[in-house]
Amino acid sequence: MLKIEESSFIAELKKKVDKESYEKLIRIRCPEVHRFILEQIDICNPDDVFVCTDSEQDIGYIREEALKSGEERKLKIRGHTVHFDGYHDQARDRKNTKFLLSQQVAGINCIDREKGLQEIRKIMHNIMRGHRMYILFFSLAPLGSEFSIYAVQLTDSSYVAHSEHLLYRTAYNEFVKRGEKIKPFKFIHSAGELDERMNSKNIDERRVYIDLEKETVYSANTQYGGNTIGLKKLALRLAINRASKEGWLAEHMFIMGVHNKGRTTYFAGAFPSLCGKTSTSMLRGETIVGDDIAYLRRKGDRIRAVNPEKGIFGIIKGINPESDPILWKTLRTPGEIIFSNDLVTEGDDVYWTGMDGEIPEKGINYSGVWYRGKKDENGREVPPSHPNARFTLDMKLLENLDKNFDNPEGVVLGGIVYGGRDADTNVPVIQSFNWVHGVVTMGAALESETTAAIIEHDGSRKINPMSNIDFLSIPIGRYIENHIKFARGLKKPPLVFSVNYFLRDENGRYMNDIEDKAVWLKWMELRVNEEADALKTPIGYIPRYEELRSLFKRVISKEYYKRNYIEQFTIRVVKNLEKISRVESFYRGIEGVPTILFTVLNEQRERLKKAMREYGENISPTVFES
Numbered sequence: 001m002l003k004i005e006e007s008s009f010i011a012e013l014k015k016k017v018d019k020e021s022y023e024k025l026i027r028i029r030c031p032e033v034h035r036f037i038l039e040q041i042d043i044c045n046p047d048d049v050f051v052c053t054d055s056e057q058d059i060g061y062i063r064e065e066a067l068k069s070g071e072e073r074k075l076k077i078r079g080h081t082v083h084f085d086g087y088h089d090q091a092r093d094r095k096n097t098k099f100l101l102s103q104q105v106a107g108i109n110c111i112d113r114e115k116g117l118q119e120i121r122k123i124m125h126n127i128m129r130g131h132r133m134y135i136l137f138f139s140l141a142p143l144g145s146e147f148s149i150y151a152v153q154l155t156d157s158s159y160v161a162h163s164e165h166l167l168y169r170t171a172y173n174e175f176v177k178r179g180e181k182i183k184p185f186k187f188i189h190s191a192g193e194l195d196e197r198m199n200s201k202n203i204d205e206r207r208v209y210i211d212l213e214k215e216t217v218y219s220a221n222t223q224y225g226g227n228t229i230g231l232k233k234l235a236l237r238l239a240i241n242r243a244s245k246e247g248w249l250a251e252h253m254f255i256m257g258v259h260n261k262g263r264t265t266y267f268a269g270a271f272p273s274l275c276g277k278t279s280t281s282m283l284r285g286e287t288i289v290g291d292d293i294a295y296l297r298r299k300g301d302r303i304r305a306v307n308p309e310k311g312i313f314g315i316i317k318g319i320n321p322e323s324d325p326i327l328w329k330t331l332r333t334p335g336e337i338i339f340s341n342d343l344v345t346e347g348d349d350v351y352w353t354g355m356d357g358e359i360p361e362k363g364i365n366y367s368g369v370w371y372r373g374k375k376d377e378n379g380r381e382v383p384p385s386h387p388n389a390r391f392t393l394d395m396k397l398l399e400n401l402d403k404n405f406d407n408p409e410g411v412v413l414g415g416i417v418y419g420g421r422d423a424d425t426n427v428p429v430i431q432s433f434n435w436v437h438g439v440v441t442m443g444a445a446l447e448s449e450t451t452a453a454i455i456e457h458d459g460s461r462k463i464n465p466m467s468n469i470d471f472l473s474i475p476i477g478r479y480i481e482n483h484i485k486f487a488r489g490l491k492k493p494p495l496v497f498s499v500n501y502f503l504r505d506e507n508g509r510y511m512n513d514i515e516d517k518a519v520w521l522k523w524m525e526l527r528v529n530e531e532a533d534a535l536k537t538p539i540g541y542i543p544r545y546e547e548l549r550s551l552f553k554r555v556i557s558k559e560y561y562k563r564n565y566i567e568q569f570t571i572r573v574v575k576n577l578e579k580i581s582r583v584e585s586f587y588r589g590i591e592g593v594p595t596i597l598f599t600v601l602n603e604q605r606e607r608l609k610k611a612m613r614e615y616g617e618n619i620s621p622t623v624f625e626s
């Protein structure tokens with residue numbers, strides 16, 4: 001076998017990096033890693049490189065660099081910093097995020113691999129001139145877990161590097177230990193040329209190109225975390241592809257522990273952004289394993305899950321003491337937190353839309369100098385913070401961190417929750433008849449309005465399978481099939497639920513209060529533990545009124561009236577039928593969708609129609625009581 005010192009890559013690297021960096025790199029006995037670093041240095045041409053190990057000294061250095069470079073600025077509260085992405089760089093860039101594929105796949109945004117590689121190499125040629133390249137090593141999932149995927153990230157942004165230290169487990173030592181066996185994901189990012197606000201200048205050349213063949217992602221001329229933090233959504237795209245080959249699932253799901261009588265039952269939940277995902281995973285009295293991404297594997301008779309991340313890159317809009325008490329407290333306490341695209345007020349405090357208290361007169365935000373009533377180029381008012389403004393923190397700052405969050409074995413999933421945003425169709429909570437029924441009518445049928453996490457959002461209703469559509473690196477049909485097969489034959493598959501926090505009455509008022517979701521979770525917990533019975537409707541199992549009444553009292557000290565129950569849990573047949581048609585027509589246009597999806601949808605339609613003949617268009621839950 002070739003000794004590492006003799007590999008041409010490391011010999012070349014020796015000429016390109018300083019002695020200290022070389023010493024760090026040569027300890028990693030993996031030519032693939034060296035080759036990747038060498039290639040990217042050759043293309044990007046940074047002034048120098050900094051190799052980051054797991055040491056507190058190296059990690060601290062990057063924290064300092066983020067301040068020194070001006071990418072972050074200190075705020076009033078100790079440990080807090082603020083970072084601004086460019087005015088037109090505030091969300092994931094769907095249009096310019098493409099898969100490099102030799103054979104194009106319908107339904108996913110792709111470009112011919114060779115053409116794409118050529119283009120991105122050209123864009124990245126000398127892109128790091130005048131910049132330093134940071135070289136970082138991470139593990140997605142707890143260290144040494146069967147779930148772990150290792151990753152190497154190159155970036156010229158100290159903000160990206162700093163964010164990743166908050167969000168991911170560093171794993172330089174694992175790279176040293178595992179050498180050639182590491183099979184890493186590889187990410188190269190450059191913010192490109194910066195303007196006087198330290199923002200990417202060449203937004204026209206913003207690209208995120210994903211090479212599935214080499215499990216490598218290129219990101220150029222952008223700073224927004226969803227485009228740059230390789231280990232987040234760029235890694236999710238690679239992981240979905242790898243998982244599909246290896247028989248597990250990479251999902252856009254939180255993981256949380258729901259507590260009752262001293263036991264903990266774990267749930268994973270998929271919600272498109274701004275549908276209540278983070279606030280569900282952060283419910284008071286429960287514990288959090290992760291707020292965004294989950295890897296799921298079959299183990300014996302159960303499904304186990306880990307969070308590949310260790311921190312949160314969360315939407316800040318609307319966080320206040322009532323809506324999100326734990327996050328609120330954490331965000332107002334000293335600790336290492338990066339605020340991005342929020343408003344910095346006089347006195348270096350931070351303000352965001354939907355925070356309590358009075359809106360400040362003026363400050364600095366993503367649009368530069370900001371004052372109340374400021375208008376954008378289209379005459380629209382500029383909010384104090386961008387709707388997609390975020391906070392980044394390590395979950396160790398949270399008081400509700402679950403004790404199993406770092407467990408390499410993961411946690412056993414008792415249930416999976418799909419949560420959409422719809423005003424007029426779904427009941428607040430419902431359980432599927434079985435795994436496949438849940439995958440099809442709840443997961444594959446997940447629907448929401450488009451939101452601010454995507455650049456060209458317009459509020460229209462969109463089907464978003466498992467809330468993962470933006471990240472699918474495999475054909476949709478295969479993805480659905482993987483889900484259907486995943487729990488086949490399991491003695492105890494997770495129960496599948498769907499929730500909707502956004503149901504409105506005919507006057508447009510929300511039918512539920514923000515805190516009601518705590519009750520839905522507790523009901524699911526009882527169902528998983530076989531301690532609550534339910535009413536069988538044509539679309540799944542719904543709670544009994546008495547059960548909910550006692551849960552509302554116990555969990556949130558609230559009287560729950562039967563008329564509210566009836567209003568909320570009425571089966572809206574016509575709306576449900578319309579939804580089935582929307583889902584069908586979405587999947588009918590896609591090749592390779594398993595026929596069982598259409599069968600299950602059709603069965604649901606027939607059940608609904610039959611019920612409508614018997615009970616009418618709006619069926620009160622009391623009908624199912626006998």
Ligand code: SPV
Binds near residue numbers: 091226232233292
């Ligand atoms: C989401 O939009 O789902 C996020 C933020 O979690 S991003 O990193 O942009 O994907």
Ligand code: MN
Binds near residue numbers: 252273292
């Ligand atoms: Mn997300």
